[in-house]
Amino acid sequence: MPAASHREDADLTTAKRTTTSSVASTTKSTTTRSKSTPKKTKGAEATTQLDSQLLDFYREMLFIRRFEERCARSYTQALIGGYCHLNLGEEAAVVGLMSALEPTDYLFTNYREHGYAIARNIDPKAIMAELYGRVDGVSKGWGGSMHLFDLDHRLLGGYGIVGGQLPLATGAALAIDYHRQSEVVMCTMGDGTTNIGAFHESLNIAQLWKLPIVYVIINNFLGMGTTVERSSAEPHLYKRAAAYQMPSAVVDGTDAVAVLEAARVAVASARSGQPYLLEVTCHRLRGHSVVDPAKYRSAQEVEELTHFDPIQLLADQLISRQLSDAASLEALNTAVLARIEEIAAFAEASAHPDVSTLFDYTYASPVVNDSRRLPGQALFDETGAAR
Ligand SMILES: Cc1ncc(C[n+]2csc(CCOP(=O)(O)OP(=O)(O)O)c2C)c(N)n1
Ligand SMILES: [Mg+2]
DSSP states (O other), rough: OOOOOOTTOGGGGGOOOOOOOOOESSSSOOOOTTSSSSOOOOOHHHHHHHHHHHHHHHHHHHHHHHHHHHHHHHTTTTSSOOOOOOTOHHHHHHHHHHHSSSSEEEEEEEOOHHHHHHHHTTOOOHHHHHHTTTTTTTTTTTOOOOOOOOOTTTEEESSTTTHHHOOOHHHHHHHHHHTTTOOEEEEEGGGGGGGHHHHHHHHHHHHHHOOOOOEEEEEEEEEETEEEEHHHSOOOHHHHGGGGOOEEEEETOOOHHHHHHHHHHHHHHHHOOOOOEEEEEOOOSSSSSTOOTTTSSOOOHHHGGGGHHHHHHHHHHHHHTSOOOHHHHHHHOOOOOOOHHHHHHHHSSSSSGGGGGTTTTSSSSTTTTTOOTTTTTOOTTTOOOOO
């Protein structure tokens, strides 16, 4: 699949930057460094690498932001159906995490996954076409917003059931371990997922069997509309790893470089056979899904969110470090918007899948007595047998 054009000049997966990050760690990790661990650089060289990394991150985050805003518009125009959850406010977390993975590593996410698919370098046209439910989509139009899947890029799904991805991701890590391979699984989830039984079962077995997996909690402080304090007896979620003697850390998810640093430590740990829990704190700038009016937030809370907008924070940093200026950032924004319109036009022009293909991708191999009933068909045929 072709690389997304907004990334043609930016290879984030090979970025080598070291910086001081705001990471708090609970348990000391007994890890050896992997081949993807950053090389130490000093002085001017390090500064140049940071500069170019910041610009690359900004481009990628801005692209995700404008993509998501276009999704919101398309949803209200009924061009996107089903549920639709956006990564608005979580862009720095997304790009920092994805930059720590090798292309051969695996990713499982929840339903809030468009940005991850983009940062995984999946063609954004195929992502948008999937959201529009069209044949050119990554899941051939049958998955939609919550079920992006791309084996080539090792994105093994968006999952709509809260916590549903955890046992699957843990199983994938077991398979890697069983076959003595070197890949790592990253499994992201929301803060609300940490009270699901599968969270505890998965962390327990991963630590017992030393599986190559990084569990990432994207703590946006809300599970739909319920705050972490109201729902979790231990609101410092990274501390939960202590129950399984698993190393863990928390990092500021509005800072992409800090996230990358923390994620590199986590991924190196997993690659050496020590699973890891990373909590990434950030703020969801809009409602839970596109149609959520978010009435559980006061006007003051909404106003304060602007202080946690990672794109604004990074723009300020680029300007204060004289790496860019307002005019250049505006020109970039215009170019990104034009590209997003092309992507949306591509998705709209793509055909709807034929209804006869409805069951084609349900199971990898045929299942006995599996119903193949198309919408509108009777439950039973004329002989009384189930369809
Ligand atoms: C098992 C299950 N229970 C409830 C729901 C309904 N539901 C969808 S999203 C959500 C909140 C999850 O919050 P969090 O894990 O923090 O993720 P976020 O939406 O903040 O990314 C709930 C309860 C569901 N999809 N699956
Ligand atoms: Mg949440």
